[in-house]
Amino acid sequence: MTGKQKPELPQGTLDMLVLKALSLGPMHGYGVGQRIGQLAEEMLKVEEGTLYPALYRIERRGWIVSEWGVSENNRRARFYKLTREGRKQLNLEEANWSHLSVAIGKVLRTA
Amino acid sequence: MEWLTRLAMRLRALRRGDTVHREITEEWQFHIDLRTEENIRRGMTPEAARRIAEQHFGNRGYIKDLSWEERGGGLLETLWHDLKFGIRQLRKSLGFTVIAVVTLALGIGANTAIFSYINAWMIKPLPYPKADRLMVFVSHDKKKGWTRNSVTSTADFFDFQKQNTSFEQTATWAGWNFNLTGDGPPSLVEGGRVSWNYFETLGGKPMLGRTFTPDEDRPGAPHVAILSQGLWLSRFAGEPNIIGRNITIGGEAYTVVGVMPGTFQFPLMGIANLWTPLALTDKERADRGSSWLSAFGRLRPGVTSKQAGAESAALFARLETQYPLTNTNLTLLVNSMTSEIGRNEGAPEVMICFAIVGLILLIACANVANLMLARATGRTKEFAVRGALGATRGRLARQLLTESLLLFFFGGLAGMFIGLWGMRWIESQIPDHIPMYLVNYGHVDLDFATLAFHAGNCAVVRLRPRSRVRKFAA
Numbered sequence: 001m002t003g004k005q006k007p008e009l010p011q012g013t014l015d016m017l018v019l020k021a022l023s024l025g026p027m028h029g030y031g032v033g034q035r036i037g038q039l040a041e042e043m044l045k046v047e048e049g050t051l052y053p054a055l056y057r058i059e060r061r062g063w064i065v066s067e068w069g070v071s072e073n074n075r076r077a078r079f080y081k082l083t084r085e086g087r088k089q090l091n092l093e094e095a096n097w098s099h100l101s102v103a104i105g106k107v108l109r110t111a
Numbered sequence: 112m113e114w115l116t117r118l119a120m121r122l123r124a125l126r127r128g129d130t131v132h133r134e135i136t137e138e139w140q141f142h143i144d145l146r147t148e149e150n151i152r153r154g155m156t157p158e159a160a161r162r163i164a165e166q167h168f169g170n171r172g173y174i175k176d177l178s179w180e181e182r183g184g185g186l187l188e189t190l191w192h193d194l195k196f197g198i199r200q201l202r203k204s205l206g207f208t209v210i211a212v213v214t215l216a217l218g219i220g221a222n223t224a225i226f227s228y229i230n231a232w233m234i235k236p237l238p239y240p241k242a243d244r245l246m247v248f249v250s251h252d253k254k255k256g257w258t259r260n261s262v263t264s265t266a267d268f269f270d271f272q273k274q275n276t277s278f279e280q281t282a283t284w285a286g287w288n289f290n291l292t293g294d295g296p297p298s299l300v301e302g303g304r305v306s307w308n309y310f311e312t313l314g315g316k317p318m319l320g321r322t323f324t325p326d327e328d329r330p331g332a333p334h335v336a337i338l339s340q341g342l343w344l345s346r347f348a349g350e351p352n353i354i355g356r357n358i359t360i361g362g363e364a365y366t367v368v369g370v371m372p373g374t375f376q377f378p379l380m381g382i383a384n385l386w387t388p389l390a391l392t393d394k395e396r397a398d399r400g401s402s403w404l405s406a407f408g409r410l411r412p413g414v415t416s417k418q419a420g421a422e423s424a425a426l427f428a429r430l431e432t433q434y435p436l437t438n439t440n441l442t443l444l445v446n447s448m449t450s451e452i453g454r455n456e457g458a459p460e461v462m463i464c465f466a467i468v469g470l471i472l473l474i475a476c477a478n479v480a481n482l483m484l485a486r487a488t489g490r491t492k493e494f495a496v497r498g499a500l501g502a503t504r505g506r507l508a509r510q511l512l513t514e515s516l517l518l519f520f521f522g523g524l525a526g527m528f529i530g531l532w533g534m535r536w537i538e539s540q541i542p543d544h545i546p547m548y549l550v551n552y553g554h555v556d557l558d559f560a561t562l563a564f565h566a567g568n569c570a571v572v573r574l575r576p577r578s579r580v581r582k583f584a585a
Contacts, residue, residue, distance in 0.1 A: 049169035056181035
């Protein structure tokens with residue numbers, strides 16, 4: 001059972017990935033999961049269910065909004081959409097992330 | 112606006128928790144179904160496909176807890192549960208609840224009633240504009256030591272009025288009973304004869320008509336009168352064209368020139384429903400031997416009461432040498448009207464009353480605190496069980512806090528009624544001849560700020576036993 005194992009992602013990374021996934025356009029939770037899979041490939045073992053609390057948290061912060069819609073296979077599904085604040089937040093986090101990864105990369109190469 | 116949407120979301124979860132739960136479940140089912148289809152496409156059997164989909168989704172219970180933190184009622188939900196549970200607890204030990212609420216209500220009610228009066232009589236400024244600039248003149252015999260709430264003599268007062276530089280205006284008055292005839296049965300109406308600027312100096316504005324003019328304050332001038340709102344309503348049935356109408360006072364015709372609103376009061380005069388100008392004769396104005404007039408004044412901007420007092424002392428020292436026969440040892444003190452009226456109300460007694468009820472409130476709070484402490488001890492088992500079941504220290508403390516606040520809410524509510532009743536009782540206990548000297552008499556309202564203050568005070572005293580929780584929850 002992989003039950004209680006938390007995703008092995010640095011704190012806050014999941015939020016950034018979700019925002020990135022939604023920056024491509026509105027999508028339901030499953031689709032967000034798929035997109036993150038494509039984005040991060042197999043490196044990231046996100047427990048699929050934990051995506052939802054993350055979505056709810058991001059929504060509460062006002063970075064995304066959600067509403068019921070119809071999926072590609074004609075089922076009722078909840079779609080999430082990036083807000084203007086969400087886009088701002090994504091830009092900020094992307095900038096921070098690239099900063100950090102460059103810095104860490106440097107340390108790893110020289111040390 | 113964002114917090115509003117958030118609040119709306121929390122409230123929705125609180126009111127329609129089932130719907131929110133259903134929505135979450137539906138969303139997840141959709142996810143698992145799509146994953147199952149995908150697995151089947153990859154060649155799994157339907158059973159295996161669904162099992163793997165469920166497995167990859169993760170621990171539903173755990174994820175649900177995380178989700179509910181975001182989507183649920185949040186703090187509101189906890190509070191709501193605590194309130195429900197608190198009321199159940201209080202109902203379960205009804206004896207305790209009743210005693211605690213009654214104790215609190217008595218303490219809070221008595222304090223609120225007394226303080227509402229103190230506030231109206233002594234703390235709130237007198238109902239005049241810039242009341243702190245109003246000074247009352249008090250005669251004083253430096254040798255014998257007596258003081259009297261009147262001027263030393265009519266002539267002295269007019270000398271003072273003419274020569275002083277400290278006062279914007281000085282006004283003089285004498286309480287008077289008027290014999291009102293015509294328009295119904297004859298009646299004795301209490302009021303005053305006043306200098307023309309009496310109302311102006313106090314800052315009282317008529318609700319109808321005008322106040323007196325200097326010309327009307329001379330002997331032989333046409334007779335004029337001002338009515339109180341009460342007299343206008345009771346004796347003249349609120350007649351709209353009362354201004355300019357003639358009324359009969361002491362057998363003579365007086366023209367009504369104004370009506371003063373009910374809020375205009377002058378406690379030093381007492382009940383007053385009718386005013387006429389003093390219109391002193393020259394002989395009266397020159398009288399240096401008798402003193403039947405009282406007087407007050409409004410200080411010029413920038414002049415302190417001390418400066419005015421010093422000026423008065425110097426002026427009366429001159430009068431002493433000028434008129435040794437009548438004025439030896441006499442002087443005129445300048446006292447603040449606020450403290451003068453406060454003294455007449457028996458301020459020390461009222462303050463003693465306040466101190467007593469303050470102590471009662473303290474005792475009430477201590478008693479209730481003890482009761483609750485005793486009860487908390489009795490609930491040791493409950494806390495131990497809840498702690499063992501995973502309730503955090505904060506959660507237990509919040510529960511206890513909610514229960515206390517509930518108790519104090521009910522105590523405050525009952526206290527309000529006791530306060531209202533207490534104020535009526537106080538009013539009924541004031542001897543008949545006193546009310547007229549009380550500022551704001553008949554206009555004392557329950558002071559809600561005080562009520563809230565007292566209830567809050569009690570609650571703060573009560574927060575301490577929270578520390579007991581520490582023992583039970585790790």
